[in-house]
Amino acid sequence: MMRTGWGTTRRVRAAVSVSAAVCAVTAVLPGAASAEPARGALGAGVERVSVASDGTQGDGASVGGTITSDGRRIAFSSVAQNLTTGFPMTYEKVFVRDRRTSQTLQMSTSAPPIERRPVISGDGEYIAHWGLIQRDTKSFLSQLESQGTIGINCSGLSCSQPSLSEDGRYVAQVGTSGRPAVRQRIEVQDWHANTTQTVFEFDHILPSRPSISGDGRFVAFEDGQAQDVFVWDRTDDTSAGPIEGPSEAATLVQLSRDGSRIVYLSGSDTYVQDESSGSEQLVPDARGLAIDPTGRYLLYAPRDTSGPSLVLRDLVTGTDEIVSEQPASAGTDAVSTGGRDVVFHSTADDLVPGDTNGTSDVFVRRFY
Template identity: 45%
Template sequence: MRGSSKRVSGRRGRGALSAAAVVCVITAALPGAAWAGTSDGTHGADARAIGVERLSVAADGTQANDDSTDVSITPAGDRVVFASFANNLTPGNTGRNDRVFVRDLTTGENRQFGGPAMAPPMLSSDGQVLAYLAPRFDSMALYQNHLSLGWSSAYTCSLLSCEASMGASERHQAFSVRFRYPEQNQRVEVSRPDTGELQTVDVIHNTASIRPSISGDGTRLAYQDGGEQDILLWDWADNSVTYPIEGPDRAAELVQLSDDGSKIVYLSGPDTYVYDVASGTTQQVPGVKGVAIDPTGRYLLHTPSGTTGPAPLTLRDLQTGTDETVTDGPATAVIDSVSAGGRSVVFRSTAEDLVPDDTNGKADVFLRTLR
């Protein structure tokens, strides 16, 4: 932990990322999934009834035949992305490999992409671009697929490992690249929306995950220095880094920067903290472990403090202090699991009582509509 607040400038640099293979896409229409509640029979994201819906269902409406992994949702709540080992979610998939699936909640369409994903797959804030990390030769690559235009690409990002975060479009990306030599330091590269120019910030002390989290418009990036246990905030306007945002003499772990760039959620001790970027003030949420924040920075998804595995999920309105139960059984969720305004939350669970006729004995992904 650093002893005082500092503001430093990172290096600005240009870089070209290598493009590579095209990823195959398979498309299939899905019927409505089972609901634990009433539904008006439509697929529209704005017309969904309050209740729980299972998203990892096969093309004919039957249950997935293998486990699905963590799931995220767009700010508009119209698309979700998850990975699954199931081979019956789309026609023609006879393998048992991990694949990435994007479900359009407006049309019920399910689309399958390549894999295996080495981390939870991501959708850009506008829902147009899918990205996921996967091996490529002796490196890692960030694979991207434009869901409307149909193009696909892969960007090699590290010989050892890399992390990524996406904003509103394919141009709003953040890369964390770990170098083997001369030291196991990392750097953060943020691509410029109009020219593709890279702004580069070195992470001097870090050899662990930096958990990059970029705002939807690509103008702010939060990340952590694991070596110093600090949270840092990078700003596009003057290519500067502010740290530590948690203040001196406190260990912190980054959770997420809200999509609008207004709030940073981090963990410290048994509590969660929500930092307001504009005012520089921090709201303490005692006794809970923050998991994600909605795109507006108002709704915090959390589990009980000290949780290390599946646990009940609760959504807190940070303005009113009120809580809503998402699920009272064991579940897991990742960043970007809450849609704007806290309307919907997506999560993974092995519970068999969330929707009717859940008898596959597998981990499924679910959507809880709260309002």
């Protein structure tokens, strides 16, 4: 690996922390998930969001789903051609569903022929996505208000896997050089100031996905070759890492938007690291998928496939709530503030009435 732009590097098991002491690992054992929301059932339920503005179900598969901090807007990708009006395109496209107005907007009207699952800024104003143009991948940023799309710069031939700050100003992404790619770097672009910073440069192209905090200060990323996770502080120009599990291998899941906690996988377990204290919580036999902006609520998939497929854990109380009994999947940024809403996709046809399209749809479960 080649390090660029770091003032100080500290090798620690914990994430950013002023303490050099060995972190205590608190095991949070899976409890019996309640079939009823622990925070009250008022307004609780499942809603399908991969629908047209008039409620018409999609005529093609919809996947992914990232949600704003307040739960109002959800971005997802779909090959459905009937979610919005206009010239039909058979490739995967990016949509935003506004749950308050019940409007569905297509955000990638001039998109490349292959889309990747989008991310939405915490305030819901910007959507980032990436796709293949000829031989290279490029990242794009769409503004909801103007529905305009701009390219996101990177120093290499290809850009991919963008992560957005709360207001969409800062974009962390992977840039690769060479064709075929031979090396890659983690970058942060401030598109307001038109500047790009290199966080870390690798001499390999193994997985190195970034996750940026809501204020754009912290960037977590993984080194797929070393199987470690690092955190960079853009304000202090310092780094912490590697963050490792007991097996000395870690895969990044997500940094919470407030920067307080980082989720990573190690072996068959999930770890949630507290940035201020350096302590860890262990969720055994579980695959962490996302964490809410406050760092309190963790969405995970139990390794035991005989039970629910998705569960939301309150990391303070240790209690669980079932998100989906049916087979379902979810990605990062899938939980709104306070764990109120969780977005996921599933091929199950009994989550909401009238699901007859026989394909994958995007849903949101609201707990209260």
